[in-house]
Amino acid sequence: MSAPLRWLSGDSDCKNGQCPTLWGTDGDKDYVVQGYVITDRERLAQLDLPEGETAVVVPAAVLEEYFRAQG
Numbered sequence: 001m002s003a004p005l006r007w008l009s010g011d012s013d014c015k016n017g018q019c020p021t022l023w024g025t026d027g028d029k030d031y032v033v034q035g036y037v038i039t040d041r042e043r044l045a046q047l048d049l050p051e052g053e054t055a056v057v058v059p060a061a062v063l064e065e066y067f068r069a070q071g
Helices: 043-049 060-070
Strands: 006-010 022-023 032-034
Touching: 006 060, 022 060
Parallel strands: none
Antiparallel strands: 006 022, 022 032
């Protein structure tokens, strides 16, 4: 079983707990980003994602909050 994810930063305007969020993995070797699925075909074409990958949009404030805390 994988180690649990650790909350690092999230959308401060979130009211229901299911909003864009940055999560840390065991030892912070990797990060998991929860965000809004990109459905715009032009943007997806620009990304040219390989099979098995996806992309999400995350408000800048979520990442800025995390990096400010790292100081």
